[in-house]
Amino acid sequence: MAVADVDLVLRSTRVVTPDGVRPASVAVADGRIAAVAPHDAPVPPGARLADLGDDALLPGLVDTHVHVNDPGRAHWEGFGCATRAAAAGGVTTLVDMPLNSVPPTTTVAALAVKQAVARPAAHVDVGFWGGAVPGNLNDLKPLHDAGVLGFKCFLTDSGVPEFPHLAPDRLAAALAVIAGFDGLLVVHAEDPGVLAAAPPAAGAAYAGFLASRPPEAEHRAIAGLIALAREHGTRVHVLHLSSAGALPLLAAARREGVRITAETCPHFLTLTAEEVPDGATAFKCCPPIREAANREALWAGLADGTVDCVVSDHSPCTADLKTGDFGQAWGGISSLQLGLPAVWTEARRRGHTLADVARWMSTAPAALAGLDRKGAVEPGRDADFAVLAPEETFTVDPAALHHRNPVTAYAGRTLYGVVRSAWLRGRRIAEDGVPGEPAGRLLERGRA
Incomplete structure (x- = not known):
């Protein structure tokens, strides 16, 4: 994976791309996806590797x-x-x-x-x-x-x-x-x-x-x-x-x-x-x-x-x-x-x-x-990801929700798919249900 300026590689056996789900290593440079390479591609010098194992990497x-x-x-x-x-x-x-x-x-x-x-x-x-x-x-x-x-x-x-x-x-x-x-x-x-x-x-x-x-x-x-x-x-x-x-x-x-x-x-x-x-x-x-x-x-x-x-x-x-x-x-x-x-x-x-x-x-x-930098794991898009354990289940506990008022029609339901982490422009913004510090930007039509 000879991509200049790559600072992060996310590797998974299940990367969800526009062409389907496959093992891959996703290279990130300056907050954008630089390449979707084979799973066993070498990690560029100086880049950090996040090996997700069998957890799925979605946009x-x-x-x-x-x-x-x-x-x-x-x-x-x-x-x-x-x-x-x-x-x-x-x-x-x-x-x-x-x-x-x-x-x-x-x-x-x-x-x-x-x-x-x-x-x-x-x-x-x-x-x-x-x-x-x-x-x-x-x-x-x-x-x-x-x-x-x-x-x-x-x-x-x-x-x-x-x-x-x-x-x-x-x-x-x-x-x-x-x-x-x-x-x-x-x-x-x-x-x-x-x-x-x-x-x-x-x-x-x-x-x-x-x-x-x-x-x-x-x-x-x-x-x-x-x-x-x-x-x-x-x-x-x-x-x-x-x-x-x-x-x-x-x-x-x-x-x-x-x-x-x-x-x-x-x-x-x-x-x-x-x-x-x-x-x-x-x-x-x-x-x-x-x-x-x-x-x-x-x-x-x-x-x-x-x-x-x-x-x-x-x-x-x-x-x-x-x-x-x-x-x-x-x-x-x-x-x-x-x-x-x-x-x-x-x-x-x-x-x-x-x-x-x-x-x-x-x-x-x-x-x-019209957010053409969002929405897919492919080169040129923002390095925004959701990491999901699709076979794992959890039971919805309203007290574990982060929205202000814990009222939900899903209380007590058992659901498939545990969100392990979320990444925004190559920065991990939540892990195991716990968000980090504010890192979002305001988006405007026609502007990056």
Whole structure:
């Protein structure tokens, strides 16, 4: 391995590359991957060797759907604790959602406030989505120029008053503006009319909550998005797809050349409505966890490429907001630290490989957000890695989680895949679930 300036070599019998899983030695120089060499390649003089044995070396996960809530609601989640949880779970890059913080990221000034809070606290690299809300059309291009990776909007009530949803005419106007600079709109796609006609959620019964967010709300919203994306030529991404019934719509639109992609989340791939106990509002999210048959159809959509990526939608809150009433409790599942083992547990049962998981949870999210230095173990990329013991299991203990409020739908579950360590630009940032000092950088669109 005659590579100049190599300072670190990570060696494993299972390195997850874009070409598959194989024994290799990965050379790192100045924070980037310099070479992926044969397993027995000599270590260059002066370089440090980290021999991982049979633990798998994956690209660090890229989680493009994280609600950090800082500033303004840092008692729900702050940049320090969120990025510690990310590092402990093998997530080396996250992209923060523009809402639940105060102010929301809907102007350049608000972006600067959030960046100032995040910069000294980040244990992993952090990028930002901007927000598209009523009245900020003139802020979209300046936010784009300031480095946000795209724009988030809601088609129905967001749950917080400072981030209103876009009515159809305002959605069309935002899509037209964003198309003008070839930006990206990421969308919470539930139709407000369908939701208004459904029975309201109330009480402890999960069945009642599920009935309040019917699949048709997603289907109708996505059909409308497809029509507008076709009309304006805008890049559009469907967030947290819950209903597999929308998969044929998405597949048909993509065959036509409509620029639309979709994600789903670990909780939709691992949990089912049938197993949610009444009153267990740790499982509440919008759109909701649906039935087992729907879960299997989502897995099929991942396998055939209709669903592009898997990201957490980590949306925490204080424990008091997770009351036993599904009508009143905050809707959000905290899983930032657990996404990799949760998805791997179910993926391995279905015959999927670590290469599949890396594609869904690292390569595809990095591509979505335009982070071309992230997402793969190949020369030229940042030396960001997650080291996983894929055959080992652990039982989820909420007290071992690093996010601020230890509320999780995964409590007590036994999962496959122990994250041994995480590495950011060739620096180990977490080991055996314990993060180190903050080492993250703030990421901006179009800038290294």
